[in-house]
Amino acid sequence: MIEFSQHCPVLMTITLIIGGALTPIVSISRKKFSFWWAFFVSLLAFFFCSCAVWRLYTMGPISYWLSGWEPPYGIEVYFDYVSTITFLMTALGILVIVYSKRYILHDISEEKLPTYYTLVLLILGGMVGFSVTGDMFNLYVFLEILSLSGYALIAITEEKLNAMASFKYLVMGSVSSVSVLLGVALLYNVTGTLNMADIALRLQQFGPTTAVYVALVLFIIGFSVKAALFPVHAWLPDAHALAPSPVSALLSGLVIKIGIVGMLRVLYCVYKLGGPVDFTSVTNFMGWLAAVTVLVGAFFAFFQDDIKMIFAYSSISNIGYILMGISLVSFTQPERGYLGMMGGLVHVFNHAIIKSTLFLCAGALIYKTGFRKLSDLRGIGKKMPITCGVLTIAALSIAGIPPTAGFICKWYIILGTIEFGKPIFAVALLLGAMLVFAYYIKIINALFFREPNESITEVDEAPLSMLVPIIILAIGCLVMGIFAYLPLAVIRPAAATMLGLPSTYLPLGG
C-alpha cells in the first residue's frame, strides 16, 4: 500500500489527462457513454488522490521522481500539504460530472457530449498536475492545458456572448501564460535548472539579480490575472456567468485558485521567505490590491440582477480574502504571517465548496425555469424548496455566518491582520462581507418572500442527478465550518511549511 500510494500523485494526473484524451474514442458509437466514462475516470482519479492524501497524512510529503531519474535531472512530482487541494479538485470533478449528466444537454447538443467531457477531464487533469508538479516548466504546461480547456468550455454553447466572453478570457489568459513562461525562462537562464527545490537552492548562491526580480514580477502578474486580482479581474464576471453552470462551478471554484496555488509555489517554495530576494514589498502591495479587490467585487455584485453574475462578482471579492490572507507575511519574522496564511489557505478550500454549490444551485434554477434574473425568479422557493434551501445555506456560508464554512476564513484572516498589525485590512474584509451579505439577502428575499412570478407556476424540483451533488456540497459547507479542525489538520502544516516554519508549529496556545 505504501509502495503503491507513492505513485498516486502521478497516477491521478495521468488518469485524468489520458482518460480525457480517450473520451472521444470510447464514446464513438454512443455519445451518451462519454458520461459514464468521465464518471469512471474521475472516480479513479479520486481514489488515487485519496491514497495520496492518506499517505501525506501518515508519512508526510511525497517526492516522486519520474522514471527514477533523480532531480534536478529528472522531473519531480511533489505532493505536499498544499497539494491536498487536488482532493477537492477530484471530488468536485465527480460531482460536477454527475451534475452535468442532465444539465449539459440543456446547453449543448448530444453530438458534443464527448467534447464536453474531454474538456472537463482535461481541465481537471491540468489543475491536478499543476498542483502536484515540482518542475517549473511542467507548471507552465499544465497551466496551458487547463487554460485552453477553460476557454473551450466557456465557448462550447456556441452562443455569441459566450464566444465574446471566452475571447476576452483568452486574451487576458494569454498575457498571463506568456508572463509565466517568461518568468520560467528567466529563472532557467539565471540558475540553469527547472526543478523548484533546485532553483530555490541555487538562487541562494546567485543572489538577487535584476533578472530574478523581473521574473518574480512576471510570475505575480501572470498568476494575478488567473486569480482575477483587481485591476486584472475584468475577464472573470462574463466568463464565469455565461459558461454552462457546471463549468462555472469549476471555473469559479477551482480554476481561479490555480492562480493562488501558483503564487504560493513561486513565492514560498521557490523564492522563499528568508531567501535571497525580499519580496515583502510585492506582497504588501498585493495585500492592498486584495483589500481593494474585496470591496470592488462586493460593490459591483450589488448592482447585478443576473444571479450568476452576482456569484461571479462575489468570487472576485472572495479571491480578495484569500490573497489578503496569503500576502500578510513578514520577511524576517515568518511566524507573524501564520494565521493569515492559514485563513487564506482554508478559504481556498471553503470557497471552492461554497461557490460551486451556489453555481450549481443557480444552474438548477436556470435548468428548470429558463430564467436567470432575480426579478424573474421571484417566489421560486416554494416550487423548488430543496434547491433554494441549499442555496440559502451556501449564501449564509459565503457571507461568513458562523458556524458555516465561510466563517473560518474570516476568523483566521482577521486574526492574521491583527497579528500582522494591519487592522485596516480587517475593516475592508468586514465591510466586504457586509456588502456581500446585503445582496445575498436580496437573493433570499427574491426566492422566498416576494410575490411569485406567474410564469413559473408549473415548475417542480430539479432532477435527482442535480440535487444529489448540490446536497453533498451543502453538507460540505456546514461540515467544513462545524468540524473545521478536519481541514485544518492539513492546512496548519501547509501554512507552516509555506512560511518555512516546522510543520508542527502551533501559535496562540494551541
Added chain:
Amino acid sequence: MLKEVNSILPVLAVLIPMLFSALIFLLGEKHSRWWGWLSFIGSASTLSILLLMLPGSLKGTIFKIYLMMIVPDVWMFLRVDQFGLVLGISAATLWTLASLHSIGYMKGEHALKRYFSFLILCLAWTAGVAASGNLFTYLIFYELFSITTYPLIVHEETPEALAAGKKYMIYILVGSSFLLFAIIYTYFLSGTLTLSKPGILLLTYGRTPLLILFWCYMLGFGVKAAVMPLHGWVPDAHPIAPAPFSAILSGIMVAVGAFGIMRTVFNVFGATLVRELGTGIIMAYIVSFTIVVSSLFALDQDNLKRRLAYSTIGQMGYIILGTVLLTTCSVWGAMVHIANHAFMKGTLFLCAGNIIKQTGKHNISEMRGIGKKLPLTMAAFTVAALGMIGTPPLVGFISKWYLCLGSLDANEVIFVVVLLISSLLGAAYFLPIVYTAFFQKSREEVSIEADGGHVTAAAETGGRKSLEAPKVMIIPVLLGAAGVFFVGLFAEVKYFPLSLIKIAASFFLK
C-alpha cells in the same frame, strides 16, 4: 460556593427545540394543526429542562459541557451559570406563552409551517446564547439567532415587512461586524475566550486597545440592545412582525443584546477593569439619554405596537444603566430586569395581538371602549402597564427599586432622577391607553347617545358584544399578567429570579 459539574442538560436545552423545529418542518400539510401545538410542547419541554437545573443552580452549581472543538483550541462549550439560567428560563417561559398564543393568533395565516418551525428554532439559539461558555459559542448562537428571526420578521411578505426586514438585517450586520472584530481582538490579546472568569482582559494590554475593544463591543451589542442612536430597526421590526413574535423580539431578542453587554462588562473586561477604564460612566450617560428620549418618542406614537417598541428601547436602557454603574444593587436591578421586562413586555405585546386579531385596530386613538369588548385582555394589559410604570408590588417596581438604590450607592443622584422621569413618562404614555380603553366611549356608544338613547339593534350588537379572544390567546395573556404580579410580590423568595441573580452578582463583582 460555586462548583462546576459536567451535565447533559445544557445540550438538551438547545437540542430539544431544534428537534421540534425539524419535526414541524417534516410534518406535512395534513397535520397542519399539530404545528402550533408541537411548537408549544417544544417550548414547554425546554422550559422544564431548564427548570431541572434550577435547584442545583441555587446551590451554586454550574452546569457545563464541552461539545466539540470547532477550530484548534476553540471549543463549542456550553456552561449554564446562574445569570445564564435567568435568561434561559425567562426566554423559555415567554416562548411557551407566545407559541400558545400563536396557535390562536396565526389561525388562517399563510406559511404557518415556516412560522412555527422558525419560532421554535429561535428558542434553540436563545437557549444556546444563555448557555454559552465562551465568546465563540456565544457568537455562533447569537448570529444564528439574528438570522433565524428574519423569516419571522418578514412573515407578512408585504413591501413594508420586507423593508423593515432589510433595515433590521443591515443594522444587525453592522453590529455583528463590530462584534466579530471585537471578539477576535479579544482572542488575540488574551489568548482565551472563556466566559467563566470575572474578566479575561488585563490593564497591561494598554489603555488604547482596551478602549477600542470596549466601544466595539458596545457598538456590536448596542445595535441589538437598541441603544440610541443604534435603535433604528426596533420601531420598524416590532410592529410589522406577528404579535406573538413581537413579544419575543421585544422581551428576549433585544434583551439578548443587553445580556451580551453584561457578559462583556462582567466576564470579558471584569468589573474592576471597567472601573479603571472609566468607560462605564460614559455609557451610563448614553443610555440615560436613550431612556429619556425613547420615552419622549413613545409619547408621540399612535400605533400601539410602535409605542411598545419605543418603550422597549427605554427599558433596555435600564438594564444597561444598572450594568455599567457596577454597584451590587444596580447590578441586581439590571439582571432581574431582563426577566421582569420579558414578562411585562411579553404580556403587553400579546395583549396588543389580541386587540389586533379581535378588533383589527392598530392605533390607540381607535381603541375607545375596547375595555368592555375585551375585558380580560385589557385587565391583563393594565396590570402589565402598571408594572412598566413601576407600581409596587409588580415586577417593574423591584427592578426600579434596586436600580435607584444602586445609583445612590454609586453617588450618582442624576440617574435616580432619570429613572423617575422615565417612570413619569411611562405613566404618561401607558395610562392614556388604559383610560381610552376603559373610560372613553366607543364611537357606536357615542352615536347611540346622540340619537337620544334610541338603541337600534345594530348598535346594540356593535357596542356590547363581547369580542374576547379564544382561550388559547387569553390564557397566555392572563398567565403573563399573573407572572407580572407574583414574580414581583415574591421577588425575594427562593426560586424566583432574584435569588439566582444574587449568586451571579456576587461572583461577578467579587
